[in-house]
Amino acid sequence: MGNIRITKQFNFEAGHALYGYDGKCRNVHGHSYKLSVTVIGRPITDVGHVKLGMVIDFGDLKKIVKEEIVDKFDHATVFNKNTPHIELAKELIDRGHNVILADYQPTSENMVIDFAKKIKARLPENVKLHSLRLQETDTSYAEWFASENE
Numbered sequence: 001m002g003n004i005r006i007t008k009q010f011n012f013e014a015g016h017a018l019y020g021y022d023g024k025c026r027n028v029h030g031h032s033y034k035l036s037v038t039v040i041g042r043p044i045t046d047v048g049h050v051k052l053g054m055v056i057d058f059g060d061l062k063k064i065v066k067e068e069i070v071d072k073f074d075h076a077t078v079f080n081k082n083t084p085h086i087e088l089a090k091e092l093i094d095r096g097h098n099v100i101l102a103d104y105q106p107t108s109e110n111m112v113i114d115f116a117k118k119i120k121a122r123l124p125e126n127v128k129l130h131s132l133r134l135q136e137t138d139t140s141y142a143e144w145f146a147s148e149n150e
């Protein structure tokens, strides 16, 4: 049996600001992010296996992506910790806000690279991350493909 790709989609709301950017996105603002996670592998053929016919149970994929990404980023504000925004971030943290201090500029490109690393580290041996698509607005998204990052 051949390789099959399966995809699960996630949504989360997050704020961010692009420090030093020459446009309106230098302001703190938010997005309703849509993340599509595609993995590839061979469906299980062992008739005695509870996951017969699955590459990975969608539920198991959901658990990984929720724990690594959605539960952390949903309703958080992401700042580049290598910029003066660290001061703003510290103030918000002190006031009990949910803040993520990223070691990168929080563009959709950098976020999708970060997400790929985190998801890859949690997948079982027989399942590979194929691609991610992170949609920031109705008209803007970034994609990561394993085949382009080997």
Ligand SMILES: Nc1nc2c(c(=O)[nH]1)N=C([C@H](O)[C@H](O)COP(=O)(O)OP(=O)(O)OP(=O)(O)O)CN2
Residues within 6 Å of the ligand: 018, 025, 106, 107, 108, 109, 136, 137, 138, 139, 140
């Ligand atoms: N290459 C990138 N460019 C921009 C990013 C990014 O992550 N990567 N991010 C932003 C802003 O954060 C924000 O997402 C604005 O994006 P944009 O598509 O420009 O939003 P608009 O509302 O102006 O889109 P329209 O649909 O064209 O009105 C900026 N750039």
Ligand SMILES: [Zn+2]
Residues within 6 Å of the ligand: 016, 025, 029, 030, 031, 136
């Ligand atoms: Zn934005």
